[in-house]
Amino acid sequence: MSKPTKPKCEERKSTGTTRRDFLKKAGTAGAAAGAASVLGSAALMANTDNPDAQTTWAEWFQGNYRLMTDEEKKEAVARLEKRYSAQYGKNVTVDDTPAMDGVLFGYALNIQKCIGCRRCVKACVKENNQSRTNTEIEWIRVVRMEKGQFSAGDMDKGYPPEEGHEYGVQVGGNAYKPAGVVLEGKHYYEPEDNKVPEKDAFYFPIACMQCEKPPCVKVCPVRTTYREPDGIIVIDYNWCIGCRMCIGACPYWARRFNWGEPNLPAEDMNPKTHYLGNRPRMKGVAEKCTFCIQRSRHGRYTACVEVCPVGARKFGNLLDPESEVRKILDRKRVFRLKAELNTYPKFFYFID
Amino acid sequence: MNIFRHASVVFSGAILLALTGTAAYADNTDTKFVKECYESRIEGSPTTRRVIGEDGWPNVKCSPDTGGVLWWGDPYDGTVPMGDMPTPSGPLMQADYAVGEAVVKPRINNWVDRKKLFTICTEACHNDGYQKAPETKKPRLLKMHTDIVPNSLELQHGRGAIWCLDCHNANNRQTLVDNFGDEISFNQPQKLCGKCHGPILRDWRDGIHGKRIGDWRKEGKKRWWVCTECHNPHDVQQGDRNKGFAQLYAEPKPETPKGMPNTDHENVVHGPGH
């Protein structure tokens, strides 16, 4: 228990391990790690071999889109157009049209009509330049709900089990069977003969609800996702730091993340893009449905609305009483998903 | 002789292949894409993909999995004006086609139209010949068109309330006819269908029922889908299904999440005592 004597230099030298050796090893390891992170940051910027297709330092230093002056916005757009055009070999335009006056976009989906064909999912991908493989990103998710069946044969299979339940059956045998809109909808359904709608199912497509009180906007630490005046919740892809708070906070699982560099084939790429919408994203940023901002701000319907073969999807200006969306709110029985969370979505579901 | 026949077939086949192949490769953005697809009903709405703009901008993008159209590059491609449609008055009764331009995809071919010139007296042009028009509209068993309607006395539309000549104009096969005897163009079936399906017509006019693409603004130009582009009037009930709409092929399911071997867990059936 006595205090040890001064460092035993002699003993250490004999074992051959000196402080110097250790420092050398630590130094190289540290330098390697340091170099790795610097290289890594540079590597974060590199794209393809074409020099015009590389992300420039100017783009890296650009500020948040909303705070840019008109000059800076034009510069940012020009930079992006140059880079995308070089990358995809097409004349890519990046639009920066602001919101139209007097327009608040709304959406209505008729779940009586949806047949679960998933064409909306694929049309959205054709229009909005998502990554196709590794990872495959689809902004819309169609969930298959059971219509529900009750059977007499299961009546006595409940809990407590049949014999001697003096206090009555607490859980009926027909419990735990999904019916109607439940959390246990199926996402990966493969219909028989690939034909839809199936006999005992109905379908529930879900994408960004463009909430008026969006949880994703509230949690974003850098305010890269925000609500535009026409009601669309947008993301400035060049400002996103990839913290994924928004993906965790969204109650509708509407947001996606670019885990790696997106794989977007040039021939299928849509060259008409919007800065806040369907321009090609980069690795490490979030993305989601933007109500086809590149189309809707010029008066065109969204891709999902146009493709729906049964006309279940309706889109328009909530402030125009003549629009079909307002007429639906007026005449049809409308509800919103998870209304109890007070997110006030502008995406309504209705039955007909 | 056999050799010649085979050789000529092969030779002409080769030329054809070269021509079509060359045509295809001339526009190299097209070779990877599906060219023939349908817009809504599998047999009722064929369309062909072609490049209409720079950088290979196509008129439609077709699904390689189901052959359905997924996207329109030009929503008004191949359309004609909808034509005269009644616009009822009153609040919230105004139809968008009264305010904005309305176009439809034509339902009839031009070559049929030209033959209209040859209608003579009570005999109407019908299938390249002349047929006497039937005297009454009473339903009877027909020997023809059994591929479209297997049994004319059991038309799968209306459950015995209507039959062929309630819609088809016996005096002019190029048009439809309504209960007043007025001719209705195949391009405007809604004028006929809406006679019985009133609430649907009103919802269709307001854009709630049916499909429109183009400009969402009130005054915007829209391409309207007419009734028969989605619904097959000859087989509305769809057998046991009892729906107004035939089944379509579904697009593929999403990718299985990374790391998971499959998505079979979704098919687990719950039992009691969960």
Added chain:
Amino acid sequence: MSSKARFPIDFFSYALKGGAQYYAWLGFLGIFILLWAVGTYAQLTQGMIITGLTDQTSWGLYLANFVFLVGVAAAAVTVVFPAYFYDQEDLHKVAVLGEMLAIAAVVMCLLFVFAHMGRPDRLWHIIPVIGIYNWPHSMLTWDVMVLTVYLILNLVGGFYYLYKKYTGSPLNKSFYIPLILISCIWALSIHTVTAFLIGTMPSRPMWFHSVMPIKFITTAFAAGPALIILCFLIIRKYTALVIPDSVFHKLSHYITWFLGMALFLIMSEIVVELYPSTEHSFGLQYLMFGLNGLNKLVPWFWTAIFLMVVSFGLLLSPLRKNFTVLPIICVMLFVGIWIDKGMGLLLPGMSPSPIGEITEYYPTWLEIFVVAGNYAIGFLVLTLLLKGAVGVVLGDVKYDQSK
């Protein structure tokens, strides 16, 4: 050279000196740091696709370990607060070692945050003035603020004490006492804010309940002192610093209380969720029993419960004061809480997803390298800081004016 300039030199040159076992330990950590470099390089160049994260499980091992380590960082309070505000003399001498642990733990937290970001090159976007700092709306900005300030408080507080000891000058109590009082209260805040970070999202019913913050604090104050006990046992064995038994008895006493409260909270969470068994309880059911045949987390959960309950039982018994059993108890409960609060909390919150998709998360080897490497870096920092601090406290590291 001035004392201020010599202090870091003397401190770290002392910290880097040691016997063969010491270098073996550092070399062992060095291996994992090399693996960390491999994983981090892959992640920086290819993106987070090298991990097992998906859109469904968008938060995984990195954030799980972050959440756990924030708690460990907060636990320095259990040494510092009783030392100064309950006049526990024996804890006085070792309080600074607790602060060193807090620094190392916060360093690990920051490393995990860095690993978690999709675009670490854009982290400057969160700095106020040059970027946008969405405070007070975003809970993450609160977390960044409290963690940074806590790190500063501990660096200033810890090194001020050590520097004064180094130069042999008396502490300025009117500066030092309020500083550590603030850092003690602040320690509670870092963990409460982290709990709010995950607990204020109604999209995740597994986390969306008011038990979350108190469960965080109690598990933190059980796991953190356990690590402190282990560090002190090692210091007692390998250095000349005398740490009286009473320090260990007090710490294990605190752990017993906090572990007991934590187990009570776990029990109440289970009862409240499983009794009515609503759809909101599916996350917990996935963790405890598996859902639809997907049950990779189930053995982890029950192992954690077993470890925590057994350690609690042992802590209630006289074996708590047995110095052979005590380290085993500490390791058991540290691992148990690490499981329960780390992946046992984060992963069930992700499965089922907010719209009902049940998925399982399969971390990749590169991801595990980064996690292990982050811990190795943290333990390296901890080792060096503790070694240096012990040197200062013992008087081995003293300002020599002749040099």
